[in-house]
Amino acid sequence: MPIEQRVISSSKIGAKNAQPAAGLKPAEEPPAKGKGKRVKLLVLGAVLLVVLGAAAAYLGGVFDRGAAAEPSAPPPPTPGEVLAVEPVSLNLAGGHYLRIGLGLQLTTDVHEAPDPSKAVDVAIALFSGRSMEEVSDPATRDALKAQLAEQLVEVYEGEVMDVYLTNFVTQ
CATH class of the missing domain: 1.20.5 (Single alpha-helices involved in coiled-coils or other helix-helix interfaces)
Incomplete structure (x- = not known):
């Protein structure tokens, strides 16, 4: 037959300061409040x-x-026809000269051929007075051509998109 054990206490059930009866261990309380806050x-x-x-x-x-x-960059212009500019002779340093002919790559937006005298003026300003060695060097010539193309795009306000050297003779 099982033995029944009773605990008699003077405090109320559920009281916090309740003392366990002699010889009995207090029941372990689950740490619900600390875990609940963490969760x-x-x-x-x-x-x-x-x-x-x-x-x-x-x-x-x-x-x-x-x-x-925002507006994106405008699409690159579409190449149109090429306007040939008659070759001109330019004075170089040291008594030498350069005969240069140009081809202006127009865009398709151009309906009337532009005046080629602007291109000749820019070429004279860019090439005149340079040494023959300078204009004969392929790397320098390419750099000068690129600079000429940039200036022509500005001068012609976008009607010209590139330039070709159709005649280039030094003496």
Whole structure:
């Protein structure tokens, strides 16, 4: 037959300061309050991270759409016909000269051939007074041609997109 054991105490059941009866160990209380707070903080942190991530994704999309709404760079011009410029003789340093002919690559937007005298003027300003060795060097000649092309694009306000050297003789 099992033995029944009873605990008699003067305090009320559930009281915090209750003393265990002699010889009995107090029942271990589960640390529910400490774990509960930790779990709540972890859940709150996870929710906060999700909300911040969604806000960042939304704002990033807004900023990307705003950047896309800005006008993009205009497409490169389409090449049209080439306008041949009669060769001209330019004075170089040391009594030498350069005979240079140009071909102006026009864009398709040009409906009437532009005046080639602007191109001759820019070429004279760029090549005159240089040494024969300088204009004969292929690397320098290419750099001068690129500079001439840039200046012609500006002078002709986008009607000319490139330049070709059709005649280049030094003496």
